[in-house]
Amino acid sequence: MIPALMPNYKRADLAFEQGEGVWLTATNGRRYLDFGAGIAVSSLGHAHPKLVKAIADQAAKVMHVSNLYRVPQAEKLAQLLVQNTFADSVLFCNSGAEANEAMVKMIRRAQFENGHPERTHILCFNGAFHGRTLGMISATGNPAYQKGFGPVVAGFDHAPFNNTNTLREAITPETAGIVVEPVQGESGIKPATREFMTALRAACDEYGLYLGFDEVQTGVGRTGRLFAHELYDVKPDIISVAKGIGGGFPLGAVLATEEVAKHLTPGSHGTTYGGNPLACSAGLAVLEEVLSPGFLEHVRTVGSAFGAMLEDVVKRSGGVFDSVRGVGLMRGLHCVPPVANVMAAILDQDLLAVGAGDNVLRLVPPLIVTEAECREACERLIRAAAALNAQTTKTQENAS
Structure with missing residues (x-):
């Protein structure tokens, strides 16, 4: 039978009940770092x-x-x-x-x-x-x-x-x-x-x-x-x-x-x-x-630092990512494996992001995000890449 909600969305089996800043708490009790911001919507984060x-x-x-x-x-x-x-x-x-x-x-x-x-x-x-x-x-x-x-x-x-x-x-x-x-x-x-x-x-x-x-x-x-x-x-x-x-x-x-x-x-x-x-x-x-003093300067400073961090993620990703795109806090990582696989891997690391065309992982955190939170997101991206590479190696070993 068709669900009460029409099936036009491919939803992750995840629901959130509380948010604060760049963090979301799910009904399963896990805390997620939100670098999707509701597809670039939650500009001031959650519960501002x-x-x-x-x-x-x-x-x-x-x-x-x-x-x-x-x-x-x-x-x-x-x-x-x-x-x-x-x-x-x-x-x-x-x-x-x-x-x-x-x-x-x-x-x-x-x-x-x-x-x-x-x-x-x-x-x-x-x-x-x-x-x-x-x-x-x-x-x-x-x-x-x-x-x-x-x-x-x-x-x-x-x-x-x-x-x-x-x-x-x-x-x-x-x-x-x-x-x-x-x-x-x-x-x-x-x-x-x-x-x-x-x-x-x-x-x-x-x-x-x-x-x-x-x-x-x-x-x-x-x-x-x-x-x-x-x-x-x-x-x-x-x-x-x-x-x-x-x-x-x-x-x-x-x-x-x-x-x-x-x-x-x-x-x-x-x-x-x-x-x-x-x-x-x-x-x-x-x-x-x-428009308050310093806000847009914060976005420019953190956005620039985030771009540099993502360049490092590419180098440390073991080939999962090959380039960084974008400006400010509108960034993308071009993926080598299917972006759907990358999305699943980062979700396992309690990190939220958004898929985009051309096999790109879109990273659009709330504008209040800090450099420390960006570094944390990048570490989770690297762990997700390592998990994907380990999975690929294991699959290849089983096949041989």
């Missing part, structure tokens, strides 16, 4: 006092009123985002996929209002991941995510990632904008090059297109900057945000310049839950913490 208090205090007052009325918490969070980014205006929603859907709609709408109704296509890139809605699996372009869901949604074109030579030939008279991840997460922690990002901005300026960054995973401090596009000194017209912005509470956002945002007039787009008092109270607590 400020975030817990913000949610509890707001829940005791009013959780939801809808966007039929003013929401002071949303206004305050939007103002804080505008003050600290390129953006002039912010739209709140509930998830990364919703933020990406809204970003596409806003790009198309702006072209329409500017007298270019023929410009409806969005140029995306091979290896992208933009979400699971019908529109976003079309933007992603990976057949594995599209199988069985009928025709793809029209209007999404694809070009090679990090290839400036093929960029302009992919732009057509129907192109409205370009959407790209500064670091491709799902496909294996692949950062864009500075040359590529600069070329994207130049192409958009040349052809009258809008440049959108999918910062769902890279945003809110993950790379050591508030948003990853800052690493490239490239200004977008619009970005999508989610994951870490709510610290674990569902929240998404679209940040845009006035040139794009002004066309989203009443009735053109909406969401029932997006930007409600409870979600925005959580977002405020997270953003105020991330």
